[in-house]
Amino acid sequence: MIVVDMQNDFCAPGGWLDSLGADFSPNRAPIKPLTKLIPALRKAGMPIIWLNWGNRPDRLNLTPGDLRACTPAGEGIGFGDPLPGSGAKVLEKDSWAAAVVDELKQKPQDIKVDKFRMSGFWGTQLDQILRNMGVNCLMFAGVNTDVCVMTTLQDAQFNGYGCVLVEDCCGTTSPPFCTEAAVWQVENIYGFVSDSRNILSALRGP
Numbered sequence: 001m002i003v004v005d006m007q008n009d010f011c012a013p014g015g016w017l018d019s020l021g022a023d024f025s026p027n028r029a030p031i032k033p034l035t036k037l038i039p040a041l042r043k044a045g046m047p048i049i050w051l052n053w054g055n056r057p058d059r060l061n062l063t064p065g066d067l068r069a070c071t072p073a074g075e076g077i078g079f080g081d082p083l084p085g086s087g088a089k090v091l092e093k094d095s096w097a098a099a100v101v102d103e104l105k106q107k108p109q110d111i112k113v114d115k116f117r118m119s120g121f122w123g124t125q126l127d128q129i130l131r132n133m134g135v136n137c138l139m140f141a142g143v144n145t146d147v148c149v150m151t152t153l154q155d156a157q158f159n160g161y162g163c164v165l166v167e168d169c170c171g172t173t174s175p176p177f178c179t180e181a182a183v184w185q186v187e188n189i190y191g192f193v194s195d196s197r198n199i200l201s202a203l204r205g206p
Helices: 029-041 064-072 126-132 146-158 176-190 196-204
Strands: 002-004 048-051 112-115 136-142 162-171 191-192
Touching: 002 146, 029 162, 029 196, 048 126, 112 126, 136 146, 146 162, 146 176, 162 196, 176 191, 176 196
Parallel strands: 002 048, 002 136, 048 112, 136 162, 162 191
Antiparallel strands: none
16 A cells, blocks of 8 residues: 655645645545555555655755746745744655654554655655565555656556555545546556445455
């Protein structure tokens, strides 16, 4: 199970999206089903990988295009800038801003991978870790469905992994048609779509 970007900046009050005045409530929707699904997957022996955006403090891992995309007018709160309330640096590795939301409890046996682009396969050790573990099928959850979840899933499929999008464990602040398109693409091109209820039922058995 790969859980993508369930971080304070995207999903918590006082985070980056909140500071920008965005409605981040859709990104909180996956929290409740994940609190039930993740413990069950651990109990079944499935590795949990937390794939989170975690930039270097000097931001040298970011291109000028990355920096411009967040602050196109050259002003406002972008990567590495302090949040108004907490002063935490936006998506900086080991900051409160980049931490997983409190509601989702990480365990010592879980695996943590920092990413620096939309896709978690670009410039990270994710593929190597998965191959060393002998993994050939991946389930995907997190935010945003149509951006970081989708691009990571696509790269996984391109790299030969079986892919399952856990629909109710994903969320996005994009318009609804973006989710509809992402789900359609996964279902018809890149793999399979399921939800936490079906997975929990399968784990319980007949």
